[in-house]
Amino acid sequence: MTQPPHDEPTAAGPAELREQVEHTREELGQTVQALAAKTDVKARAQEKAAEAKEQAAAKAGELKEQATVKAGELKAKAAEQARAKTAQAGQLWEEKTPDPVRQKTAQGAQLARHNRKVLLAAAGVAAVVWLACRRRKG
Numbered sequence: 001m002t003q004p005p006h007d008e009p010t011a012a013g014p015a016e017l018r019e020q021v022e023h024t025r026e027e028l029g030q031t032v033q034a035l036a037a038k039t040d041v042k043a044r045a046q047e048k049a050a051e052a053k054e055q056a057a058a059k060a061g062e063l064k065e066q067a068t069v070k071a072g073e074l075k076a077k078a079a080e081q082a083r084a085k086t087a088q089a090g091q092l093w094e095e096k097t098p099d100p101v102r103q104k105t106a107q108g109a110q111l112a113r114h115n116r117k118v119l120l121a122a123a124g125v126a127a128v129v130w131l132a133c134r135r136r137k138g
Contacts (some may be wrong), residue, residue, distance in 0.1 A: 037043070094102075112119055 097105075
């Protein structure tokens with residue numbers, strides 16, 4: 001017979017010995033299961049693949065969110081640049097255009113604002129005439 005380890009007490013009777021044997025069997029079974037799980041390469045590879053898939057999905061979500069934020073920032077920046085360019089063009093118009101041309105342009109714009117219905121009707125008539133001429137040619 002072998003000697004029990006020094007850190008475990010010896011059994012006082014047969015019942016206690018059976019209990020110790022059963023406990024040792026359970027521990028041994030758990031150890032065997034753990035070793036079997038470590039040697040199951042296919043299962044471990046599937047677990048790693050599932051982990052990688054979850055990480056990739058999480059990263060894709062983060063990148064999508066970052067792209068949305070960046071797109072919003074770029075859109076705001078482009079709008080601001082467009083406003084600045086428009087203001088710059090207006091200022092250039094004021095500086096470079098001769099007074100008579102500016103006055104005539106202002107009068108034309110004012111006339112168009114006051115006569116919107118007439119202007120829209122004239123545009124509609126012009127469109128109808130254009131379409132009619134186009135049909136005759138085709």
